[in-house]
Amino acid sequence: MVPFLGNINLWLCLFFCVTQAINFKTTNDKNILRIKKISAYCLLLCSLISFFSLMYSYVYSDFSLINVFQNSHTTKPLLYKVSAVWGNHEGSMLLWILILSIFNFFIFRLINKNNLNFIIHALKSQALITFGFVFFTIFTSNPFDKMDSPQSEGLGFNPILQDPALAIHPPLLYIGYVGFSAVFSLSIATLKLNNDEKILWHLYMKPFVMVSWTFLTIGIMFGSIWAYYELGWGGWWFWDPVENASLMPWLIGTALLHSLIIVEKRKSLQTWVLLLSILCFLLSVVGTFLVRSGILTSVHTFALDPSRGIYILLFLGFLGFYSLTLFGLNSKKYFDRNYFAFFSKEGSILVNNIIMVIVCSTIFLGTIYPLLIEMFTNNKISVGEPFFNSTTIPIMAPAILIMGIGPLLAWEKESLVKVLRKSLPSILVTLIATITIFLIYRHYSILGIIGIFLAFWIIFNSFSHLITIKTKFSKGMIIAHLGIGLLILGITGSSVWQEEKIVRMNIDNKTQIKNYNVLFKKINEVEEQNYIAIKADFSIYDKNKNFVTKLEPENRFYLVTKNFTTEASIHTNLLRDLYIVLGDGNPQDGWVVRIYYNPLVIWIWIGAFAIFVGGIVTLTNNIKKFKILHL
Amino acid sequence: MKKKFFILPLIFFLLILLSFLYILVSERDPYNLPSNLINRNVPIFETDSLFKNEKFSSKQKFGEEIILVNFFATWCKPCHDEHKYIMDFANKEKIKVIGINYKDNDKKVKEFLKKLGNPYSEIAIDRKGRIAIDWGVYGIPETFIVNSEGVIKYRHAGQVTKKIYKKINSILNEISNVK
Amino acid sequence: MLNKNYKLIVFLNIIVFLNLIFFSQNFLHSVEPEEIMLNKEQEVRARNISKNIRCMVCQNQSIDDSNAPLAKDLRLLIRDKIKSGHENKEIYDFLVERYGDFILLKPPLKSSTFALWFMPLVFLLIGIIVILRHNKKYINKKNN
Numbered sequence: 027m028v029p030f031l032g033n034i035n036l037w038l039c040l041f042f043c044v045t046q047a048i049n050f051k052t053t054n055d056k057n058i059l060r061i062k063k064i065s066a067y068c069l070l071l072c073s074l075i076s077f078f079s080l081m082y083s084y085v086y087s088d089f090s091l092i093n094v095f096q097n098s099h100t101t102k103p104l105l106y107k108v109s110a111v112w113g114n115h116e117g118s119m120l121l122w123i124l125i126l127s128i129f130n131f132f133i134f135r136l137i138n139k140n141n142l143n144f145i146i147h148a149l150k151s152q153a154l155i156t157f158g159f160v161f162f163t164i165f166t167s168n169p170f171d172k173m174d175s176p177q178s179e180g181l182g183f184n185p186i187l188q189d190p191a192l193a194i195h196p197p198l199l200y201i202g203y204v205g206f207s208a209v210f211s212l213s214i215a216t217l218k219l220n221n222d223e224k225i226l227w228h229l230y231m232k233p234f235v236m237v238s239w240t241f242l243t244i245g246i247m248f249g250s251i252w253a254y255y256e257l258g259w260g261g262w263w264f265w266d267p268v269e270n271a272s273l274m275p276w277l278i279g280t281a282l283l284h285s286l287i288i289v290e291k292r293k294s295l296q297t298w299v300l301l302l303s304i305l306c307f308l309l310s311v312v313g314t315f316l317v318r319s320g321i322l323t324s325v326h327t328f329a330l331d332p333s334r335g336i337y338i339l340l341f342l343g344f345l346g347f348y349s350l351t352l353f354g355l356n357s358k359k360y361f362d363r364n365y366f367a368f369f370s371k372e373g374s375i376l377v378n379n380i381i382m383v384i385v386c387s388t389i390f391l392g393t394i395y396p397l398l399i400e401m402f403t404n405n406k407i408s409v410g411e412p413f414f415n416s417t418t419i420p421i422m423a424p425a426i427l428i429m430g431i432g433p434l435l436a437w438e439k440e441s442l443v444k445v446l447r448k449s450l451p452s453i454l455v456t457l458i459a460t461i462t463i464f465l466i467y468r469h470y471s472i473l474g475i476i477g478i479f480l481a482f483w484i485i486f487n488s489f490s491h492l493i494t495i496k497t498k499f500s501k502g503m504i505i506a507h508l509g510i511g512l513l514i515l516g517i518t519g520s521s522v523w524q525e526e527k528i529v530r531m532n533i534d535n536k537t538q539i540k541n542y543n544v545l546f547k548k549i550n551e552v553e554e555q556n557y558i559a560i561k562a563d564f565s566i567y568d569k570n571k572n573f574v575t576k577l578e579p580e581n582r583f584y585l586v587t588k589n590f591t592t593e594a595s596i597h598t599n600l601l602r603d604l605y606i607v608l609g610d611g612n613p614q615d616g617w618v619v620r621i622y623y624n625p626l627v628i629w630i631w632i633g634a635f636a637i638f639v640g641g642i643v644t645l646t647n648n649i650k651k652f653k654i655l656h657l
Numbered sequence: 658m659k660k661k662f663f664i665l666p667l668i669f670f671l672l673i674l675l676s677f678l679y680i681l682v683s684e685r686d687p688y689n690l691p692s693n694l695i696n697r698n699v700p701i702f703e704t705d706s707l708f709k710n711e712k713f714s715s716k717q718k719f720g721e722e723i724i725l726v727n728f729f730a731t732w733c734k735p736c737h738d739e740h741k742y743i744m745d746f747a748n749k750e751k752i753k754v755i756g757i758n759y760k761d762n763d764k765k766v767k768e769f770l771k772k773l774g775n776p777y778s779e780i781a782i783d784r785k786g787r788i789a790i791d792w793g794v795y796g797i798p799e800t801f802i803v804n805s806e807g808v809i810k811y812r813h814a815g816q817v818t819k820k821i822y823k824k825i826n827s828i829l830n831e832i833s834n835v836k
Numbered sequence: 837m838l839n840k841n842y843k844l845i846v847f848l849n850i851i852v853f854l855n856l857i858f859f860s861q862n863f864l865h866s867v868e869p870e871e872i873m874l875n876k877e878q879e880v881r882a883r884n885i886s887k888n889i890r891c892m893v894c895q896n897q898s899i900d901d902s903n904a905p906l907a908k909d910l911r912l913l914i915r916d917k918i919k920s921g922h923e924n925k926e927i928y929d930f931l932v933e934r935y936g937d938f939i940l941l942k943p944p945l946k947s948s949t950f951a952l953w954f955m956p957l958v959f960l961l962i963g964i965i966v967i968l969r970h971n972k973k974y975i976n977k978k979n980n
Contacts, residue, residue, distance in 0.1 A: 297663070321681060336681060339678055339681060342674065346670045346674065347667070350667035350670050353663065353666060353667070354663045354666070358663060394676075400680075405691070
């Protein structure tokens, strides 16, 4: 019954997308408004019902559905039954649709007499996008497909996904990806405006860009946190195609939200912003294509099915062709000649934009290059971490250098001398701090020095902006910039100074890492709802033999899927993480124990969280400003 | 000039789209890896021979006739499954098959061959997996075709199935016809 | 999702822990204590090489991060080669000769990868030109 309800509502979504998209032959604005209103409300309602019917089926373990049967199990804790809804391809499409219609609803809510034409264009485009995804879901990956014969027990699901960080990672990430669809639609609507219509389209765009970008940031962060403690070797970013797919829209989004400031303040770069907003969503769909079509091999990909790949590609082709043709034809009227000097606030933002686009293009190139090589030469190559590190880091570094002084610069033109005088204190403080750190730790490496310098540069500049200048700067921007500084600090610390110790230990054995003594005390068996585990017990003492903490890494065995997972145990403080993973072993020969000393890791998470907070603060400001101008 | 400029994104997009489409429809297997040893001489190695009390030296064994080289182990399940096809190569197709036994136990191999039949005219023992590395093997079973000049012509990674059996046969025919 | 070869060893009723079931597996990060070389400098070299060598049977993992048996063999091979005095380049060449360029996580510079390595520079150049042109136009406009 409930799955049936869900399925019907999915079909209804399709119907309301159509009613929202097509033009009715009526000249009466009121009637058009009424139809759009009904469509937008019903679309939201139907996708909600559809989504929650699937969730209901998961919670009550309705194994008459193939999707539930394959991905759930009665012994699963409630939280993971719920998150299992989006832990698989079909269910995640349903979440995708739900978020699409939520954004659709918000676009609708902006409608008024003055912007009727503009918003209706945006709603049309949004309905088209939603239609595409609902159609895709119904015909290639319907989560409400029935089993031939109902089962009493499900197949369980990948235990590596049974994890809180990974449970909330997809929804956050999807808000990011899908939010860019609203930006895309607004950009289409802008391109379709008549010459005589004056709409402050950038004001409409900004809150949507902020929401998407902010949630994309936090979504990527949760993915990394998960990788950090679940994959078990202290790394958190692997330049995997799926990670790249999420990073590319993030980079373009970063460029977009900065150049929107120029559009607002200086009426410049308008065509550029329109292009970026189209590209941002297209890249999100490209990411979806790469992840779900199976043309790339990745650790994260969903189950493969060629028809899905073809469909998404056709849909992507349609979206791209439509939007970019429209851009080619109509963007000229937004081309402005408000040039500005290189050395100015706009100039710094332009440089930031260009660098973000270069980095994004490089990542895109690296991600698809192996495919191209295979296509043209029948050879296979790997493009891995070393390539991405050696290309993106040097390109990124100048952007970060400029980021420190960017907010200080004046609009249009700035004199070098004045800026140097203004930023002299932070240059000095940064230099002194960097030198002091290296004099104390004497752990030199070029990357380390550059990383620490850039991190301090951003951090000190952000603080000086916060303290010295009253209300000139947006608080959100400073917090987000500070977050970037902290992020760089964490990245540098953890990648340059990581130390590891791999030893075979038996009970009562001791080992040392950095200034810590690690004592292997005992090993126990534990039993939980759907797994059993051995849990080791390590005591950590510092060099003065004071007890620091107890670490209990686990090896779990999930009974349903017969899978093993390792759970690292981590002790975190502001300076370092102590990270222990339990490996192979037995009571006679001892266990392989991997101990990592990862400096400054927590600053990665604090930094990313600060960016999130900064984004939220800016968002609320944007909305306030929008309300004032809108009414 | 300016107008053309605005249409550039569309052109780039279409190019990328077309290459995606091509990749998607060209029936490629993303997990398939080409061997780097095709059209190269057989690696030189010397090791113990399983049934004979002499050294197995690659220099002496290759270069006279077409030989099928099969990396196998008793602990590998696909090796069991493909064994009947390896038997067919030796008995039906009358091809000389050399087995290279990968990280295994001599006694178990002998039992295995007693039970399932021995298609191998000779078996070289690769105790540490170093010979496999020389051959660019990344997981057993793997099967190579070596022609009468001692040059590797084909590699199949993974289990020999009915389809692969046919494919290998057609390549074997091709090679002997060339001669 | 993560396709790892998990090896299951179950110890039943081990005297030390009565009625407890133990298990263990090959873990993701698999440099094992027995592999580590005594010469620290050589060990660092081995680790650095391993980080650039792809685990052929895994996805986007270096052999340094992988538990696959082949990855372990390759790690040991690299260490043997270092011990017997081979240069890093010789070791890379040795592996590429057998497994092709696919085994290198950092693609080598050659005609087919030329575009990969130089396109970022081209992007950078285009970027610089855009910025300079913009600046020039500003100056022109100011002067007029």
